[in-house]
Amino acid sequence: MALLELVFSLIGVCVVLCWLARALTVLSPQVCYPLPENFFTSMGKWAVITGGSDGIGKAYAQELGRRGLNVVIISRSKEKLNRTAREIELKNLRKVIVIPADFTKDDIYGHIKKIIKDLDIAVLVNNVGILPSYIPCKLLETVHLEEKINQMINCNVKTMVKMCHIILPGMVKRERGIILNISSGMAKVPFPLYTLYSATKVFVERFSLGLQAEYKSSGVLIQNVSPFGVSTSMTGYQKPNLITFSPEEFVKSSLVYLKTGAQTYGSISHTILGWAVQTIPTWVLGSEAFQHSFQQYVKKRVEM
Structure with missing residues (x-):
């Protein structure tokens, strides 16, 4: 009995220590895992960002440019791409390559690969993504659902896999590189009214974790990033607050x-x-009352 008590006590101590270490990592990542000043440039010379003309993608392009990398930004709007490129070139004095591409289409990757194949790529940010609709709704209420299904899978799922397929081999060969796959906090629980979107982000998360396990020993850092509120066009440019960040922040x-x-x-x-969010019972998230309240909340936030 005494031995059993000792075992359970040791398990309890280990659990507490693990949670304390986890809390310290969250509260003080700069202390636990400081990044050297030349961390990004030591990985290579270029960053490639999908959805890089606006929102989170643009902010990554600007910040990585500020940290010494040249950038390739890929997005649908050539006008927005050129505007972002000029900002980065003027502010950070970095080279910028723009590649107009519609990630909801299938026939774009050969062109992208041809342009970036000889670049020493340090960072890939798989950021591009779309919602089926700004206002959350049930799946069958989605306007042009058949078209949206294809667009969501191409943009939110296929793009990430194809860009990794293009860029990861070079990183493995050089034994260095960083891949950031932007998922969502919505991937952590079943999320009614955003069912299709959150499901694509679950794919991003699982793909990222599996890929990191496969290639960690090759010196490539692959991380799944799961934000909640960020003020972008996708979220109706909600006003930043304690929970909702500006893209730059x-x-x-x-x-x-x-x-x-x-x-x-x-x-x-x-x-x-x-x-x-993960402590909320799934029956609460699945209730009609929650779905109605959440839908009205988003409508109100978007209209503000």
Whole structure:
């Protein structure tokens, strides 16, 4: 009996220590996992960012440019790409390559591969993604559902896999590189009214964790990033607050967590929110009352 008590006591101590270490990592990543000043440039010369003309992607392009990398930004709007490129070139004095591409289509990757094949790529940010609709709704209420299904799978799922297929071999050969796959806090629990979107982000998360396990020994860092609220066009440019970040704030915060593990929420507040969301019983999230309240809340936030 005494031995059994000792075993359970040791298990309890280990659990407490693990949680304390986890909390310290979240609260002080700069202390636990500091990044050298030349960390990104030591990985290569270029960063490639999908969805890089606006929102989180643009913020990654600007921040990685500020940290010494030239950038390739890929997105649908050539006008937005050129505008972002000029900003980065003027502010950070970095080279910028723009590649107009519609990631909802299938026939774009040969062109992308041809342009970037000889670049020494340090960082790939798989950021591009779309919602089926700004206002959350049930699956069968989605306008042009058949078309949206194809677009969502191409943009949110296939793009990440194809870009990794293009860029990862070079990183493995050089034994260095960083891949950041932008998922969502919505991937952590079943999320009615965003069912299709959250399901694509679950794929991002699982793919990222599996890929990191496969290639960690090759010197490539692959991280799943799961933000909640960030003020972008996708979220109706909601006003930043304690939970909702500006893209620039979120990117700076998320990069601090780069070496903390295979997945991160990217900030203290989003980590706490993620832990809280996962304690909510699934029957609550699945209730009609919750769905109605959530839909009205998003409508109100978007209209503000």
